[in-house]
Structures are given as C-alpha cells and as structure tokens.
Amino acid sequence: MxxxxxxxxxxxxxxxxxxxxxxxxxxxxxxxxxxxxxxxxxxxxxxxxxxxxxxxxxxxxxRPNIKHGGFSEEEDNIICSLYISIGSRWSIIAAQLPGRTDNDIKNYWNTRLKKKLLGRRKQSNINRLSSESPDSNKVEGSSSSMALSQSALERLQLHMQLQSLQNPFSFYNPALWPKLHPFQEKALLQSMTESSNSLMQQFLSSPQGNGQKLDIYEQLSGSVTLDQDYLKFENPKVDGLENSMDGLTSSDSPIPFVNGNNVTESSMGARADAVEQSEVAIQPVSTFQPELEDIISNKASGFVSHEDQIAEFDCFKEMNVSKDSLIWWSSDFETKSASSTSWESTSVLQSDGMFQDYELTYNM
DNA sequence: AAGGAAGACAACCGCTCCCTC
DNA sequence: AGAGGGAGCGGTTGTCTTCCT
Structure with a gap:
C-alpha cells in the first residue's frame, strides 16, 4: 500500500x-x-x-535574485571543496552561494565541474585498464556491486588528486586530509561510515597490511605537518564510528578525529603521542573494494605516473586554481558561514537543525 | 547543409525528514 | 507515541541546443 x-x-x-x-x-x-x-x-x-x-x-x-550560469572561479572552488568535504548535499552547498540554487549547482557539477576534475583521471585509468590483462574485467564486474558510493569515490579521487599535488603519499596521512570545519568532518565521517565497510577501515586494510603491522605515520615521518587549527576543533563524540571500525579500538585509531580522547583539547604533543601509538595490526578485509584498492595501491606504489600527476595538475591549471587557493577553503568557509547573509538560505553554521541532524546520526 | 553526438539545463520522481494532530 | 501529510532533497530523465563530421 x-x-x-x-x-x-x-x-x-x-x-x-x-x-x-x-x-x-x-x-x-x-x-x-x-x-x-x-x-x-x-x-x-x-x-x-x-x-x-x-x-x-x-x-x-x-524567485528574485536568482543567478544563472556564469559561475566564477571562486564559486567553482567553493563547490569543489564542499563537494569533496560533504558530498552531494547540494542544498548546503547552495546555501553558501547566494543566488544559486541547489538544482543549478547540481547540474553545473554534473555537466562541467566533475568532468573537468575527473576527466583526465578517468581517462588515464581507462588507458591503464585497457593495457592490463583480461582479468581486469573481473575487477570491473565486482566493482559494480561495491558498497562505496560513487559520490564517495569521486570525492576520494578528487581529494587525492589535490593532495597528490602537494604530497604523493598524503592520502595515508590524516594530518594532511582536508582541514575541515567540525561540521564538515562530521559529514565526511558520516558518509564514510555509511559505506557498508568503513572507508577508513578499507584504506587501513590496504594490500600492504596483510596481517602485518603497518605504521602509517612512521612511513610518513618527516612528511607529517601538523596544523594546530586542525587539531583545535571541539571534538564530537563519535560513538557510531568506533563501532563501525571493527577491530580497531579507539586507542588504536590513527585517525585523530575518530578518537575523541586523543583530540579534544589536544596539543601538538598529544597529537604526536597519538601518532606514536598508531601502530595498527592490519587485518585483511574480505570485502575489499577493488576500485578503492586500485586507487590506494596506485598511490602507495607510486603507480600514478609522473605524467599523470602533471596531467592532474594541469586540470586545475585549466580552472586557474592555484595550489594556495586549494587549501581547502576552510578558513574562508568558516568566515563566510559565521557571517553568512546567504539570501533566503540556511547557513551551515546557522542551521541548528542541520547540526543536530549530523549529531543524531553520529550518536546512533 | 544535414544528421548524429554530446552538452547543458529544466523538470520529474521517489524517498526521507519533520511537523502536526 | 505514532500515523499522516507536506516540504525538501538528491538522483535521474527528458528535451533543447550546440558542436562536429
């Protein structure tokens, strides 16, 4: 009925x-x-x-004051940053762009921005796959049933593209993950936990981790840059996430914002402790998702060619996006949100309901 | 110049959320 | 407390336009 x-x-x-x-x-x-x-x-x-x-x-x-077309570079950056951070929450993204509608932004993303950013990446993957053995079809087939959403995958790809410009191994380094507003981090984490297997767990379960101990941070020693702003946010309780990360106790977690105790009011020293304690016994995950594995192994093994990286950089040059402007826009986001006068829209930070929404999800 | 392909955008559909009773 | 119904949202589809051969 x-x-x-x-x-x-x-x-x-x-x-x-x-x-x-x-x-x-x-x-x-x-x-x-x-x-x-x-x-x-x-x-x-x-x-x-x-x-x-x-x-x-x-x-x-x-409605009055609707803007159509003619997206500016700044708007492009905002859309990209927010999409990577919170996914396809078009209404939230639209709330940060006065005069823009969620439908407009969604269309713009689907028809232009996404292709602009992912096009080269996909093309290079296609080229690579086509040169691989016929067995690669199996991978392709199984990927269709994978639980990781396309949106999450795209965001992962985009994020990795950006980070690869600055540090080829940075995907393994949560300290170099997008510096987000707590709200954004919640949303990002939520989207990750929504995957049938935690994205985090999967990346921790990369092929290298086959029952061996893998100290991510030791591998990255020297490349870890700690950002105090990043560490300072009021860390929410993330009960649900801990549950979702089977096999990882909170003290094991190398992800700073997973373990509230490590992060709340954390100092650089506390963070360093967390890093030191981050040796994790990695267990293989049977449901490892091939495409993600592919992406991760590419990064981990340096599979992405220098040419690819240059190509990826080129795709941002096409957008006239400087590396500096890709610092995740977080401070800008906070400023805008805090003082937002977004026209007839709900500012992210002003929206208590939205906040509660994510908190509720987290506390489930 | 014509036809097909690709792109862009408007609109619909179905689901979830949230409010009211 | 929970059922019903409207609002809002995101994914998808349809249609028109532009580009390419």
Missing amino acids: GRAPCCDKANVKKGPWSPEEDAKLKAYIEQYGTGGNWIALPQKIGLKRCGKSCRLRWLNYL
Whole structure:
C-alpha cells in the first residue's frame, strides 16, 4: 500500500513552463506568498500543475535574485571543496552561494565541474585498464556491486588528486586530509561510515597490511605537518564510528578525529603521542573494494605516473586554481558561514537543525 | 547543409525528514 | 507515541541546443 499521490497525475501538466504559467505563479506568490501549502497553491491560481512542480519552478527560476550560469572561479572552488568535504548535499552547498540554487549547482557539477576534475583521471585509468590483462574485467564486474558510493569515490579521487599535488603519499596521512570545519568532518565521517565497510577501515586494510603491522605515520615521518587549527576543533563524540571500525579500538585509531580522547583539547604533543601509538595490526578485509584498492595501491606504489600527476595538475591549471587557493577553503568557509547573509538560505553554521541532524546520526 | 553526438539545463520522481494532530 | 501529510532533497530523465563530421 503506497502513499497517496500529492496530486492527480492525470490532470496535471508536465514539461516546460509557459510564460503565462510563470506569470501567474509569480504574481500570486509575490502578492500572497505560498500560504505554506504548495499542494493547494496550483488550484488556487488555476494552474494545472503539481504543487511540487510549482515549488520547484518558484525556487529555481521565479524567485528574485536568482543567478544563472556564469559561475566564477571562486564559486567553482567553493563547490569543489564542499563537494569533496560533504558530498552531494547540494542544498548546503547552495546555501553558501547566494543566488544559486541547489538544482543549478547540481547540474553545473554534473555537466562541467566533475568532468573537468575527473576527466583526465578517468581517462588515464581507462588507458591503464585497457593495457592490463583480461582479468581486469573481473575487477570491473565486482566493482559494480561495491558498497562505496560513487559520490564517495569521486570525492576520494578528487581529494587525492589535490593532495597528490602537494604530497604523493598524503592520502595515508590524516594530518594532511582536508582541514575541515567540525561540521564538515562530521559529514565526511558520516558518509564514510555509511559505506557498508568503513572507508577508513578499507584504506587501513590496504594490500600492504596483510596481517602485518603497518605504521602509517612512521612511513610518513618527516612528511607529517601538523596544523594546530586542525587539531583545535571541539571534538564530537563519535560513538557510531568506533563501532563501525571493527577491530580497531579507539586507542588504536590513527585517525585523530575518530578518537575523541586523543583530540579534544589536544596539543601538538598529544597529537604526536597519538601518532606514536598508531601502530595498527592490519587485518585483511574480505570485502575489499577493488576500485578503492586500485586507487590506494596506485598511490602507495607510486603507480600514478609522473605524467599523470602533471596531467592532474594541469586540470586545475585549466580552472586557474592555484595550489594556495586549494587549501581547502576552510578558513574562508568558516568566515563566510559565521557571517553568512546567504539570501533566503540556511547557513551551515546557522542551521541548528542541520547540526543536530549530523549529531543524531553520529550518536546512533 | 544535414544528421548524429554530446552538452547543458529544466523538470520529474521517489524517498526521507519533520511537523502536526 | 505514532500515523499522516507536506516540504525538501538528491538522483535521474527528458528535451533543447550546440558542436562536429
């Protein structure tokens, strides 16, 4: 027994809106508002449209101050940074870009930005796969059933692309992971734990880890750069995540924000302790996801050719994105969010509900 | 110039969240 | 407390436009 449809599907018009329909809707809403009921609105003004359709039309096109097209470099950067940080939360991303709608940003991302950033990477992967043995088809096939979402994978790829510009091994180094606002980190962690197997667990279970001890930080000694701002955030309790990381006790976790005790009010020294204690007995994971493994092993073994890295860098040069401007935009994000006057939008930081949303998810 | 391919964008669909009763 | 219904969101599809051969 499904739920009742929101409108009589047989009697509603679909497809593009005519100027007359637009005018009717706009005139009515400007005069009377939506009345808090989109479903009833089309009947009131004699439109043969679904209420949801009216809402979409108003929000995306008829509202005042809507901007279309012509995304600036800054907007590109913001979208990229936020997408990598929090994924396809288009409404949240849109809230940081006054005048932009979630639909607009979503379309822009899907049709342009994503291709711009991932295109070269994918092409190089295709080239490589095509030169591999026919067995690679098996990997391809199994990847279709993998639990890691495409979005998460894309974000991982994008993040690794960025980090590879600065440090080819940085993926293994959480200290070099995006410097995010706590909210963003929550969201990122949430998206990771949503994967059937923790992304974190998988990367910790990289092929090198086959029952051996792997000290990630020792491997990286010398390349670890600790950022005090990164360490300073109020660390949330992340009960759910600990559960999701089977086999890793909280004290084992090399991920600073996983273990609240290590991070809350942590100092550089405390962080260093955590790093020193980060020897983890890596257990193989049977459900290891081939594509992620591929990505990780590429990085770990330096499989990505110098040419690829240059190509990846080129793709950002195309965007006129300087390396400096790719410092994850976090401080900018905080500034903007804190003082956001985002037009008719919900600022991330201002949105208690949003915050609660993530916290609830975390405490589950 | 014509036809097909690719790109861009508008709109729809279905799901989840959240509020109200 | 929980059921019902509207709002909001993200994924997907459809259609129009532009580009390429």
